[in-house]
Amino acid sequence: MAPAPVPSLVLVSGPEEILVDRAITSTLAEARAAGAEVIRLDAATYEAGALLMHASPSLFGGSKCLVVRDLHEASDELQLDLLALLADPAPDVSLVVTHGGGMKGKKVLDTMKRLGAHTVECPAIKTDRDKSDFVMKEFSSARRKITGEGVRALVEAVGKDVRELASASSQLIADTEGVVDDAVVDVYHGGKVEATGFRVADATVAGQQGEALRLLRHAIATGVDPVPIVAVLAAQLRQLIKVGSAGRGSSAQLARSLGMAPWQVDKARRSIGHWSAEGLAVAVQAVAAADFEVKGGGRDPVYAVERAILTITRARGAR
Amino acid sequence: MSVWRDVIGQEPTIETLSRAVVDDAAMTHAWLFTGPPGSGRSVAARAFAAALQCPQGGCGECHECRTALDGSHADVKVVATEGLSIKVEDTRALVQESAMRPSVGRWRVIIVEDADRLTERAADALLKALEEPTPRTVWMLCAPSLEDVIITIRSRSRHVRLRTPPVEAVAELLQRRDGIDAPMALYAARAAQSHVGLARRLARDEGARIRRRDVIAMATKIIGVGDAIGAAADLAQIADEESTASSAERDAAEKARLLETLGADPTARTQPPHVRAQVASLEKEQKTRATRHARDMIDRSLVDLTSVYRDALVLRLGSDVALVNPDAMDKVRALSGVLTAEQLLGAMDAINEARDRINANVPPLLALEAMALQLRLPRDLGF
Ligand SMILES: [Zn+2]
Numbered sequence: 001m002a003p004a005p006v007p008s009l010v011l012v013s014g015p016e017e018i019l020v021d022r023a024i025t026s027t028l029a030e031a032r033a034a035g036a037e038v039i040r041l042d043a044a045t046y047e048a049g050a051l052l053m054h055a056s057p058s059l060f061g062g063s064k065c066l067v068v069r070d071l072h073e074a075s076d077e078l079q080l081d082l083l084a085l086l087a088d089p090a091p092d093v094s095l096v097v098t099h100g101g102g103m104k105g106k107k108v109l110d111t112m113k114r115l116g117a118h119t120v121e122c123p124a125i126k127t128d129r130d131k132s133d134f135v136m137k138e139f140s141s142a143r144r145k146i147t148g149e150g151v152r153a154l155v156e157a158v159g160k161d162v163r164e165l166a167s168a169s170s171q172l173i174a175d176t177e178g179v180v181d182d183a184v185v186d187v188y189h190g191g192k193v194e195a196t197g198f199r200v201a202d203a204t205v206a207g208q209q210g211e212a213l214r215l216l217r218h219a220i221a222t223g224v225d226p227v228p229i230v231a232v233l234a235a236q237l238r239q240l241i242k243v244g245s246a247g248r249g250s251s252a253q254l255a256r257s258l259g260m261a262p263w264q265v266d267k268a269r270r271s272i273g274h275w276s277a278e279g280l281a282v283a284v285q286a287v288a289a290a291d292f293e294v295k296g297g298g299r300d301p302v303y304a305v306e307r308a309i310l311t312i313t314r315a316r317g318a319r
Numbered sequence: 320m321s322v323w324r325d326v327i328g329q330e331p332t333i334e335t336l337s338r339a340v341v342d343d344a345a346m347t348h349a350w351l352f353t354g355p356p357g358s359g360r361s362v363a364a365r366a367f368a369a370a371l372q373c374p375q376g377g378c379g380e381c382h383e384c385r386t387a388l389d390g391s392h393a394d395v396k397v398v399a400t401e402g403l404s405i406k407v408e409d410t411r412a413l414v415q416e417s418a419m420r421p422s423v424g425r426w427r428v429i430i431v432e433d434a435d436r437l438t439e440r441a442a443d444a445l446l447k448a449l450e451e452p453t454p455r456t457v458w459m460l461c462a463p464s465l466e467d468v469i470i471t472i473r474s475r476s477r478h479v480r481l482r483t484p485p486v487e488a489v490a491e492l493l494q495r496r497d498g499i500d501a502p503m504a505l506y507a508a509r510a511a512q513s514h515v516g517l518a519r520r521l522a523r524d525e526g527a528r529i530r531r532r533d534v535i536a537m538a539t540k541i542i543g544v545g546d547a548i549g550a551a552a553d554l555a556q557i558a559d560e561e562s563t564a565s566s567a568e569r570d571a572a573e574k575a576r577l578l579e580t581l582g583a584d585p586t587a588r589t590q591p592p593h594v595r596a597q598v599a600s601l602e603k604e605q606k607t608r609a610t611r612h613a614r615d616m617i618d619r620s621l622v623d624l625t626s627v628y629r630d631a632l633v634l635r636l637g638s639d640v641a642l643v644n645p646d647a648m649d650k651v652r653a654l655s656g657v658l659t660a661e662q663l664l665g666a667m668d669a670i671n672e673a674r675d676r677i678n679a680n681v682p683p684l685l686a687l688e689a690m691a692l693q694l695r696l697p698r699d700l701g702f
Contacts, residue, residue, distance in 0.1 A: 044589075045589050046589070047589065231682065231685075234682070234685045234688075238548060238684075238688065241544050241545060241548045242545070242548060244544075244545065245543060245544065245545020245546075245548070246545075277543060277544045280544050281544050281547070281692040281695075284685075284688050284689055284692055285689045285692060285693075287685065287689075288676060288681060288685050288686055288688065288689030289689070291676070291681045291682070291685055291686075292675075292676045292679055292681050292686075295679050295680045295681055296679060296680075297676075297679050
């Protein structure tokens with residue numbers, strides 16, 4: 001099979017580095033497969049004229065692929081050279097440009113779009129909703145299935161860092177068979193600090209005092225720092241209040257407007273009925289006080305978290 | 320004209336310092352300037368340095384005066400840190416420098432703007448210089464309060480306490496020095512509670528005024544728990560915006576200054592590797608500072624927020640004290656109508672508690688949420 005032709009203009013647009021890297025890797029693989037010589041130009045150290053020099057035909061013929069990363073940090077010289085090249089494209093030269101966002105380099109960006117550049121969007125993966133979508137895409141493009149609970153467990157366990165989320169996803173895809181659910185994710189990532197924190201928080205918000213305390217003690221005994229546990233507790237209460245005061249609407253709508261993942265909305269909706277506004281207020285105060293003590297304001301950080309758990313589980317039923 | 324012109328509302332201090340300039344018996348080798356943020360500690364120290372260098376004791380006009388005031392005098396060294404602490408290596412270098420005789424001036428002056436940020440070891444290194452003073456060398460240390468300075472240093476320096484300058488004096492300074500018109504200068508001085516730097520920023524930057532107004536408005540809008548959580552998020556964001564807006568300028572200026580000291584051409588496309596490395600480390604430092612700065616901004620917003628409750632309390636108790644927010648009278652009045660004196664004090668306590676917690680590294684959003692929940696009003700005030 002003949003290699004697919006490389007589009008002569010490729011625009012990789014957006015700040016999410018892992019997506020940018022992937023777009024570049026796949027484009028360059030295509031270019032190399034088509035026999036093109038790949039030339040990388042660094043926006044930060046660009047010397048005027050270099051682009052046009054590389055774009056001129058080489059003595060030995062053959063096609064070239066010029067890669068300019070970080071147009072959003074490009075000097076005026078580089079931008080002018082890019083515009084010149086775009087105005088007078090060289091034969092057998094393809095151009096790949098990445099732009100992380102912002103106003104700088106906008107003119108080049110617009111020109112490329114107008115010339116019909118093949119655009120790859122790399123939007124930031126920030127909220128839990130973005131992360132859930134990302135995981136689902138990772139699985140579906142590998143033709144694999146992951147349950148909603150599985151996505152939730154994975155995002156909770158390793159969602160802090162998108163790269164880690166990506167590598168955890170590909171590990172699960174490679175190492176397992178069939179549908180991936182939360183139990184499978186737990187086998188791989190259940191020992192993570194975050195996962196422990198979530199279990200403690202889940203039990204606390206659900207009012208399971210004994211279970212929450214048991215999980216906390218177990219976590220502390222295995223060397224888990226109480227700080228992230230408190231952070232997770234705070235985040236869950238925050239979501240509960242947001243969802244509780246957001247009113248009606250589908251989970252998807254709410255998720256979008258609150259920057260949460262739909263499963264988080266559903267989870268909060270299941271719990272909210274057990275809580276009064278006053279109870280939630282008491283709970284948040286308890287977490288803030290515990291965080292202060294954990295950060296050195298109190299003598300015994302573990303006791304501080306235990307006390308918060310007691311206060312919160314009691315506040316749950318209170319009307 | 321005099322070198323003391325911009326040292327406002329500090330008559331007793333000026334008297335002490337002026338006497339030291341002319342009377343050897345009133346002079347000493349180490350001074351400690353304390354005063355609330357924005358009261359002009361470093362302005363006072365610079366003015367003192369200028370007066371010491373000036374042949375006429377601080378005319379404010381001559382070359383000595385001007386260079387000492389703007390920080391370019393060869394024998395006046397101003398140490399300002401944006402970092403979290405002043406390190407022992409930096410202090411050792413200063414101590415060495417302090418042992419030298421003045422090169423052109425009458426005194427060698429070393430002004431340490433944030434003596435409260437001396438690490439313990441750095442303070443020890445400094446102590447040596449204070450214990451064995453070099454003739455013609457003067458140390459001027461600045462800190463918010465005596466408690467912020469290690470006791471051994473405190474006991475070896477003469478203390479000068481600046482007070483919060485009167486609102487009118489700050490307004491007058493803004494008019495005279497910065498060309499700001501009278502009503503705006505008065506508003507800004509009042510709203511900034513006499514913090515000179517902040518007042519200037521408020522007077523000049525409409526964005527800062529809007530952000531302040533938004534913070535003030537918050538006090539009358541929190542009714543349910545959802546409002547409280549939303550207000551906390553807004554507050555964190557307002558501080559974030561304010562921090563970004565004010566640091567962008569400074570970051571760029573610092574980079575320019577660094578390039579200048581390295582002798583690099585700031586317009587050059589490509590910098591040589593050693594310059595690039597230094598620029599990269601500066602940028603990293605600026606980033607850590609931004610986090611700290613955002614926290615400072617939240618603290619400032621909380622001071623602003625406290626002022627509304629304080630005004631409401633003043634109104635409620637009928638005390639004869641000037642209000643900080645006469646421009647937000649409707650809100651102040653509404654609050655004093657709906658909350659008892661005790662509840663107003665409770666609100667102020669809640670805000671202070673949040674400030675303490677943020678200082679202790681509690682995530683700002685969580686501390687603000689706990690605070691805002693305590694600021695919930697018994698009913699909608701219609702704002
Ligand atoms: Zn003079």
